Amino acid sequence: MLFVFDLDGTICFKGEPISERILNALANLTKQGHEVIFASARPIRDMLPVIHKDFHHYKMIGGNGSLIYKEGKIVHSKSFISQDLNKIVDLIKEFDGTYLIDGEWNYAYTGPDDHPILRNVDAGKLAQLVNLNELTSIVKILILTSNNFEQLFEKLSDMELFINRHSNENVLDISPKGIHKWSALEALGVKRGSYIAFGNDSNDITMFQNALHTVMIGHHEELSHFAKESIDIKGNFEEEIISKLEMLSDYYTLVK
Known part of the structure; x- marks a missing residue:
């Protein structure tokens, strides 16, 4: 069975790496013949520091589906088309917005120096902070502040984009048209109803x-x-997560 895991708020918490206990549970899944994929809003650059290096050969979906990482390298990326990107940048300017904008690896940032999102940005010092015009391929946009979030959201919603308003942060998380976690799973050859999320x-x-089965944290x-x-x-919710993984692993090992 394939198991697909979001990271923040699902198997890692408060910006900290995945705990050793949960890592052991994930390793046990693979020992029982299951496959594990990580699927996060984070770009790959920011996923790697919270996932132990022993798991870096696992498949990863980053940027809410805009990036796919296999065996140590990005093998697929989907960027904004120039027409959409130009319109988003114009709206950011119109509403006095600040942002974190990700390329495949490097990023541009204009947000506050004390914004909580910075805790998770390039913690492994794997990338470079550059000017927006230096990013040749833009795969994800986070709008961090604005003089009118509601109007900005309404105007962005008129575009054919994939927009998330994260419940734990007052930010707009924007992906290119047609890009989300399921689209990336499809790109990896995953079939509907064949995995646990x-x-x-x-x-x-x-x-x-x-998904075949779903567990909300x-x-x-x-x-x-x-x-x-x-x-x-x-x-002790981590223990509950581990127990759930053990139960699902045992069940889907038996029904193979």
């Missing part, structure tokens, strides 16, 4: 909609409509 936020909805109102099970973020 773990997630926690609205950017996991497409992944949940097409914490509570997100929109995502909850597509979750078969949920685990509350309270008490």
